[in-house]
Amino acid sequence: MAVSWLSRLAAQSSVPVFPVRGIQGEAALHRLTLTPGVELVDSPRHASILLVAGGVPPDQHDALRRVHDQLPNPFATLWYRSEPLAELASATRVDDPDALPGTLMTAHQELMRGKRGSSPRLLPDEPPNPWEGLGDDGHGGEGMMGGVPYGRPMAMNMHDDIRDGLTLDSLTVTLGPFLPMLPPGLGAKVTLQGDLVQSWITQHAPYPIALESVFLEAREHPVPIAELELARARYHLQRLAFALRLAGLERLALESLRLAQGLSPDSRLEGLRRRLTRCGFFRLTTTGRGWLDETLARRVGGVAARAAGLEEDLRSQDAAYGRLKFTPVVQSDGDTNARWCQTLAEIEQSLQLARQAEREGLYSETTEAIETPRGPWGEQRPGDASGVIDDLLPGLEWDEAMTTLASLDLAAVSEWPQDVTQELGEAPGDGADAAEERRA
Amino acid sequence: MIVNELILPVILVTIVLVVGAYLVAVIDGMIAAALGTPQRGGAWLAPLTQGAWLLTQQANATEAPDWRAWRLAPALYLALAATGLAVVPFSPTLIPTDLVTSVVLWGSVEALATVVIFLHGWSANTLLALIGAYRYVALGLSYILISMFVLIGVALPAESLQFSQVVASQEGLWNVIRQPLGLPLFLIVGLGMTFWGPFNLADSRDLAGGTASTVSGPSRLVWELARAAMLVAFSGVAASAFLGGWLGPWLPGPLWVMLKMLGVLAVLLLLGRLLPRVQPERCVTLMWVVLLPLSFVDLIWAGVEALL
């Protein structure tokens, strides 16, 4: 009796969702962030629903299984524009972003009321290594080292510390591809000593990001500049929201997302900028770390390049932008702080360009070379630049490394625009069909 | 006698702690809603439904945790909060435990809180929790001195280390006015010892929840409850040390204490929502180089003022 009363109360709680950010799942997650009654959490232990948003390439299915198995009972899975794992063929799949919040809430309620069973465990219940060694705890082994007490070896000192040269134990882990602090899809082998990154080897590049379709259209025919610039500002605002959430500024992250959602040429950034400065975001949270030299900055391109003082912006080559008296904004420092100053400045510039262009009804003219929010798209699309972090992150503290990562936009640009889903590896027709149905 | 000195204090502390922790969640929810977080259902029900969900959720385990420490840490944190609240005087006669050295006792609660929070992150034996734990210790070791200097400051005019005497010494003028630096510094300590808002170095988002990233279900409930309870205990101490405790016109003393506690809580929770997380290294430097000298100034100010 008491239990049923408890579960009825639990069914009314907001739905704790752990999002696995797959290919092209971000848009739906932005909407979910603004949905009342849904809470996106950072750890699978804090969730009752695993939401796989967007496709996951087959070579990362094992990682997905591991995350799946880390949710405590009772939990359910939901697949948004993504093919469920073979073992979970009967799992709920949603393709309509409008239906997503409702489905999440129903799933949580059914779970709490016992109408839906918990998702089954996918991996065998075995320790990572069978215990070896001689002692009670499986230690022993050969000489001083060796043995796997409780299934894993103990940490050992591998290298002298890169900052003060002490030789203490270093911890090597593989991170991602579904770690909420990293860009979606980024996986890396990381060695830490204390909370300092000693080495960072990127193993999986972040998933390609899908731009709004207007950027792809701009490659084919002239498009209204106002539309182009608004899409650009929206893109940057969403990136900013991610960083603000990471910095514990939930409120400003939401404000940023809301601004992006209802963006029009009349939108103003001043309020958000003022609040950001006042609360000390630039002084307390972002650091002067994560500095990119010219070569690296050029490799990343876009905001990162201009934040490092490179006056590179393909919009300068467009005659229509010339008529708007466009000149690229640049910063000089090239660090995390500069990148956020640059992002804010570019959002403001885009809004201003959008206002002017709308008044004058201007269309872009050059189609061979356009500046996407991710970087220049001349002969080829902006490619994956995650290689730069292998050199950039070692030597940073964990907190600085995460702040730096959030300020960098590294993923390649996808060949597909934002609305059409194309899932890697699994039934490519399926997602596209669903998207076409929706459009029809 | 047993009733008055044993049962009544225990009941009083338990009730204030539980109701207070619930109110912390409610006020925080209200502030979040006012600042634009989308919310479904009322702020009054949300903590209860959340608690119920945590009670029905399975408690997680890690591969090889230090079981005893891992389960004890949330309980000990809660016990520390209760101990801290027990020295808060609600009126000249209604004091759960009127120790002669209650200021010292509160100091030890602050020091042990660091130990317990560290233990919570360390005992899970996972990377992100471990980083959170070690990182928090840097903060814990920094705020404790500020807190001590500020509290010694309020003990000077009272000529006593007893919170009831400290309150009584504010009969003429509350310490918040008499020692203007005291309360702001002490509020920072409060945010630090509950790793709330800007000082959330232990359970932050960049660590996927830090020391709490591996716990779920009832254990997480106790941890969050203890954290809120510690905030309540802290607000009680702040109300007695700086806001004149039970002193105030018209209303009965205990009611004044509660109102002042609510006021302190509201300010702390608002600060928690408004400020970004401070970068750990900058946090330590800020504490030692800016706030600690300020607390020296506060102490000397308090000393000179007490003699005049």
Place this chain on the structure above:
Amino acid sequence: MELLTLFFILLIAAGLGLLIQWLPLRRQPMPTYPQRAPFLGGGLPETHAWSRFHVRYYPMTLLLIAFEMEMMFMYPWAVVFVEQGMKAVMEMGMFLAILSVGIVYGWREGVFKWQ
């Protein structure tokens, strides 16, 4: 008597904390090994996390010890402060001045930086 009460409050709160954790756990089977693995976003650790962790603020902890010793003297000093008058102010003022020099020196040496 006060200490006894305090002890009871401590005991009851800790007991409550353990009880809330223990009661729902009684019937629960042990989570599976994959569930117990550390959350690293789908990645895995190579070793246990327990290690000789590099605490990067160690010089600061040493500075703290110096101050903590001083706190011991400060408690009795606070009680007799008004009685002793200006003499007590001067004594503690000198003490604090010396410690402040220590902080400034430590700051210059980068004690508050992550080593």
